[in-house]
Amino acid sequence: MDLLEVKLDCDQTTLYQNLKDKSGKIDCPACKDHTIEVEQCMSMLFNKELILRKKIELALENNLKDELMIKLDDQFDKVVNQIDLQCENLIKRIKDYTQGLIDQLQNEKCELSKTIENMDSHEIIKESFVKEIVKEATLSNKIKIEKQYEKKLDEQKQTILDKMKECDYCLKVSEVKMEELVGSLELNKNFDMSKIEIENVDKARSEEKKVDHVNDVLNRNGSTLISLYAKINEKFVTSEFFGMAPLKSNRSWVADWELFFLLKNDDNTVTLQSKFNKRFVRPYGEVLVAKSVVLGDWEKFYLVNNQDDSYSFRSMLTKNYIMSDVGQSGNLVVRGGEINDHHKFYIEVRN
Structure with a gap:
């Protein structure tokens, strides 16, 4: 567009870049000896048709269909990710609330246990009982x-039973509508098609915040908090359902399930540890799951720095690489001895 030749009102021509972002009277970029009105030149029918035609040509050259499909995916993925994030937040809140209920019960039980422990010792009672009977x-x-001892034992027992009755809890469950918890879908009334800008995914990634080289961070700190971005489908890796589900690359943004600690081991290997459940990532068969509590050889990978600034993980034991099985199971698996785009991940340091 910048190299497009447009007409001036003096019948000379100049490049579009000499007039764009300008207004009012300026020195003629062609003649240099008089002034021109920028708005008047740009409103000439010849120039209006020329500029419009060029915009359409550029849109066709840039494959407008593909760009619109990217925009469509982003529009709907955004809502899907909001649903996922709401679900993760609810699960975390439910887990915290549930633990609070369990802690309350444990405290009550502990108090009752102390009361039982502080009862008159059965050995002492038995010893005095035997002495009195023999005498x-x-x-x-x-x-x-x-009968006196029987009454005393019954009274002690009843005292504890009364206290237990005071703490006889049950779980009261209220009916909750799912739409009140998760939310419901509604149309965005402020949506304005005229304000949509077609964005290029590669451009968006190039504008992301630059971070230190991962190896430099590991050498300096020994570990770092990261997210993994699969090159093959441009999605973040997640460890769903408290880390018990196989790892997948299907997220468009990052929450706790998408965060991992990258640990450097003494033998120059690395290990991935889920931030959410603190478990180590290892293959079970081929499939990767973050549920190992022990860091052994199965949890170790060699970190390979690729020429396109992506990284690959090679299993220390099987010698195969971690790959995103897009188009099949969708899981992260350890498969393949040679690197292709399925085996490449961008590492984004989150510290």
């Missing part, structure tokens, strides 16, 4: 003593 000769008096 007493008549059966009627023995029965009297036995």
Whole structure:
């Protein structure tokens, strides 16, 4: 567009770049000896048709269909990710609230246990009971003593039972509508098609915040908090359902399930640890899951720095690379001895 030749009102021509972003009277960029009105030149029918035609040509050259599909994906993925994030937040809140209920029950139980422990010692009661019975000769008096001890034991038992009755909890469940918890879909009334700008995914990625080289961070700190961005489908890697589900690259933004600690080991290997459940990532069969509590050889990978600034992870034991099985299971698996785009991940330091 900048190199497009437009007409001036003096019948000379100049490049579009000499007039864009300017207004009012300026020195003629062609003649240099008089002034021109920028708005008047740009409103000439010849120039208006020329500029409009060029815009259409550029749109066709840039494959407008593909760019609109990218925009469409982003528009709907944004809402899907909002739903996922709301779900993750709800699960975390439910987990915290549930733990609070369990802690309350444990505290009540602990208090009751202390009360039981502080009862008169059964050994002492038994010893004094035996002495009194042996010392007493008549059966009627023995029965009297036995009834006293029976009453004392019943009173102690009833005291504990009364306290337990005061703490006899049950879970009260209220009916909750899912739309009140998760939310519901509604049309964005402020949506304005005229304000949509077609964006290039590569451009968007190039404008992301630059970070230190991952190896430099590891050498300096020994570990770092990261997210993994799969090159093959341009999605973040996630460890869903408290880390118990296989790793997938299907997220468009980052929350706790998409964060991992990258640990440097003494043997120059690295290990991935889920931030959410603190478990280590390892293959189970081929599939990667963050549920290992012990860091051994199965949890170790060699970190390979590729020429396009992406990284690949090679299993220390199997010698195969981690790949995003897009188009099949969608899981992250350890498969393949040679690197292609399925095996490449961009590492974004989140510290």
